[in-house]
Amino acid sequence: MKVPFLDLSRVHAALRVEILSSFAATYDAGRFCLGADVVAFEEAFSASAGAPAVGVANGTAALHLAARALDLGPGDDVIVPAFTFIASAWTASYVGARPVFCDIDPKTFNATAETIEAALTPQTKAIVVVHLFGQAADMDPILALAEKHGLPVIEDCAQAHLATYKGKPVGTMGAVGTFSFYPTKNLGGVGEGGAVISQHEALLDKVRLLRVHGSNVRYQHDAVGYNYRLEGLQAGALKVKLAHLPKWTARRREIAARYRAGITLADTVLPQVAPWGDSVYHQFTILQPNRDGLREHLMAAGVGTDLIYPRALHQQPCYAEIGPAEGALPVAEETARTCLSLPIFAELKDEEVDYVIESINAFAG
Numbered sequence: 001m002k003v004p005f006l007d008l009s010r011v012h013a014a015l016r017v018e019i020l021s022s023f024a025a026t027y028d029a030g031r032f033c034l035g036a037d038v039v040a041f042e043e044a045f046s047a048s049a050g051a052p053a054v055g056v057a058n059g060t061a062a063l064h065l066a067a068r069a070l071d072l073g074p075g076d077d078v079i080v081p082a083f084t085f086i087a088s089a090w091t092a093s094y095v096g097a098r099p100v101f102c103d104i105d106p107k108t109f110n111a112t113a114e115t116i117e118a119a120l121t122p123q124t125k126a127i128v129v130v131h132l133f134g135q136a137a138d139m140d141p142i143l144a145l146a147e148k149h150g151l152p153v154i155e156d157c158a159q160a161h162l163a164t165y166k167g168k169p170v171g172t173m174g175a176v177g178t179f180s181f182y183p184t185k186n187l188g189g190v191g192e193g194g195a196v197i198s199q200h201e202a203l204l205d206k207v208r209l210l211r212v213h214g215s216n217v218r219y220q221h222d223a224v225g226y227n228y229r230l231e232g233l234q235a236g237a238l239k240v241k242l243a244h245l246p247k248w249t250a251r252r253r254e255i256a257a258r259y260r261a262g263i264t265l266a267d268t269v270l271p272q273v274a275p276w277g278d279s280v281y282h283q284f285t286i287l288q289p290n291r292d293g294l295r296e297h298l299m300a301a302g303v304g305t306d307l308i309y310p311r312a313l314h315q316q317p318c319y320a321e322i323g324p325a326e327g328a329l330p331v332a333e334e335t336a337r338t339c340l341s342l343p344i345f346a347e348l349k350d351e352e353v354d355y356v357i358e359s360i361n362a363f364a365g
């Protein structure tokens with residue numbers, strides 16, 4: 001048997017007629033950049049995400065807009081977890097601020113109040129919290145720390161659509177939440193997309209202004225803005241897919257439970273189920289000391305896996321001058337060395353999951 005790490009063609013085949021008919025409506029009306037489809041998607045996404053939403057070009061743009069809306073800039077430090085996708089750090093770098101990397105908790109792969117506190121500097125002006133792999137970070141202590149120091153929290157929810165913390169949707173607890181609709185995310189377009197959500201209307205107004213060249217009145221530019229519009233065709237496809245997201249999320253959880261019950265390979269750490277809310281399993285990432293050996297074994301068995309992420313952010317060449325030095329953030333570094341992400345997507349069949357489990361358990365080490 002061959003099990004792909006991710007096969008988007010399955011969902012795209014299933015939704016072909018529905019998505020192409022949404023394209024036809026957008027096409028015939030010529031609503032390509034913002035417009036009625038974007039407004040309709042923003043309304044539907046707001047209801048799903050639990051706070052008003054602004055559709056933007058992609059998840060990286062969403063983070064950039066969040067940083068601008070919070071007036072972050074040169075001279076400011078922004079705390080960013082060392083183990084995440086690089087775009088979390090662009091939040092700081094795009095506005096000339098400095099990302100200060102903090103370590104993560106080995107159980108959740110997320111930053112905690114303790115790791116964030118250890119990274120605070122007198123220049124710290126904001127905290128980026130990432131709900132990595134679909135698991136909400138432990139927000140209460142983080143929010144208490146942020147409040148004590150008067151720091152806004154940006155929640156990077158690119159991997160955590162529909163995830164909750166003690167019943168509260170991710171992205172609604174900090175000052176601002178950002179989402180990505182890159183095709184591989186739990187909610188993905190057929191191209192690029194993103195969103196910013198916030199309970200603070202003034203902050204969202206700034207995001208709306210900056211999204212379109214800093215302009216609310218034609219050819220009057222009140223701020224130096226961007227072209228970060230969400231496209232109408234994407235909004236149409238995303239609205240179609242959003243209706244399926246709860247069902248897909250439930251299926252991801254089923255697959256995770258199957259992995260949990262089945263994987264018995266020695267020395268293998270499975271993702272923990274946090275008491276504050278189950279993951280939406282953007283990834284099912286295990287830790288294995290002989291990660292590279294296991295990966296080769298699975299590849300030979302026809303099972304696709306991925307390394308998400310093989311290198312911590314403070315060890316990226318682009319941040320060599322910012323650091324900190326190797327060894328300073330040991331959990332992030334060790335996780336990058338031992339993590340292995342298994343296939344998990346809604347269309348994966350039970351037989352395929354079982355084959356992945358059998359193949360893992362057959363690894364001799």
Ligand SMILES: *Cc1c(COP(=O)(O)O)cnc(C)c1O
Binds near residue numbers: 059061085130179194
């Ligand atoms: C995907 C991702 C982003 C960036 O989103 P794009 O839409 O690809 O720009 C940001 N942060 C995290 C954690 C991500 O996984």
